Amino acid sequence: SYVLLNNQITERKNVKIDIEDRGYNFGDGIYEVMPIYNKQVFTMEEHLQRFEECAAKLEIKMPFDKATIANLLNELKTKNEITEGIVYIQMTRGVSPRAHLYERNVEGLITAFSRQMVFPKEQQQKGIRVYVTEDIRWLRCDIKTINLLGNTMVKREATDNDCKEAVMHRNGTVTEGSSSNLFIVKNGTIHTHPATNLILNGITRQTVIKLAEQNGYNIVEEAFSLEQLKNADEAFITSTTQEITPIIQAIGEINGTYSIGKLTKMLQNEFTQYVKKCINN
Numbered sequence: 001s002y003v004l005l006n007n008q009i010t011e012r013k014n015v016k017i018d019i020e021d022r023g024y025n026f027g028d029g030i031y032e033v034m035p036i037y038n039k040q041v042f043t044m045e046e047h048l049q050r051f052e053e054c055a056a057k058l059e060i061k062m063p064f065d066k067a068t069i070a071n072l073l074n075e076l077k078t079k080n081e082i083t084e085g086i087v088y089i090q091m092t093r094g095v096s097p098r099a100h101l102y103e104r105n106v107e108g109l110i111t112a113f114s115r116q117m118v119f120p121k122e123q124q125q126k127g128i129r130v131y132v133t134e135d136i137r138w139l140r141c142d143i144k145t146i147n148l149l150g151n152t153m154v155k156r157e158a159t160d161n162d163c164k165e166a167v168m169h170r171n172g173t174v175t176e177g178s179s180s181n182l183f184i185v186k187n188g189t190i191h192t193h194p195a196t197n198l199i200l201n202g203i204t205r206q207t208v209i210k211l212a213e214q215n216g217y218n219i220v221e222e223a224f225s226l227e228q229l230k231n232a233d234e235a236f237i238t239s240t241t242q243e244i245t246p247i248i249q250a251i252g253e254i255n256g257t258y259s260i261g262k263l264t265k266m267l268q269n270e271f272t273q274y275v276k277k278c279i280n281n
């Protein structure tokens, strides 16, 4: 398969990363995962906008502008003949002798790949179980960094407990999933954690908020508790790869059961329509 190294599309076997790349030594880098529907990258601009913002937060210089990167990613997925799936891009702070102190605004090292993937439709119809556990991550969860140990450890824990996703809380305040945002519905009102330093402001999250508002539902972006999660009528997660996936049961620190209700189904339907509208068929 073909991959991207900076602005070169080349075969994967040609790419070698230095052992003193700061991404490898420190997890010093950022990434994005974008969905491909019908051979087209959906919400590419939003993802590249967040990529640029995260680069700025970490003081890594983008070697090319967003339009150049967009063209390269489009070329990559076309060369790999992806019809449905994802394109993954990451940028590290590049190679320098291993030391904690970083130089500001050094040009990042970009790699990207694309792969075919089937979106998990069955989970979206039947719902999933989630494992509720403590959020052990750092305090800059707004940065989409490749440092993901706090996320991968709770994902392992969730899977060991026969759950598809982990839902995290800090001192009883529900934050998000290991690789998704979380929404609950109570008495017809939709709630989700505000876009602060404690969560990643998901592109799917933002799309869902927009679609809900267009349908006359105001989403309450305020912190909510484990108790509120436990007592919710509906609950669902959102992410690029999982789209909108209902939660039918929560176990772990709380126990809850949820119906795949009217609002979850409405938003799933709106999301599908919105993708169709944005992607030329």
Ligand code: PLP
Binding pocket: 033, 151, 176, 177, 178, 179, 180, 181, 199, 200, 201, 202, 203, 204, 205, 238, 239, 240, 241
């Ligand atoms: N929150 C975390 C921690 C994530 O890793 C992700 C995506 O991987 C999301 C939320 C959802 O973000 P998006 O909708 O942009 O995929």
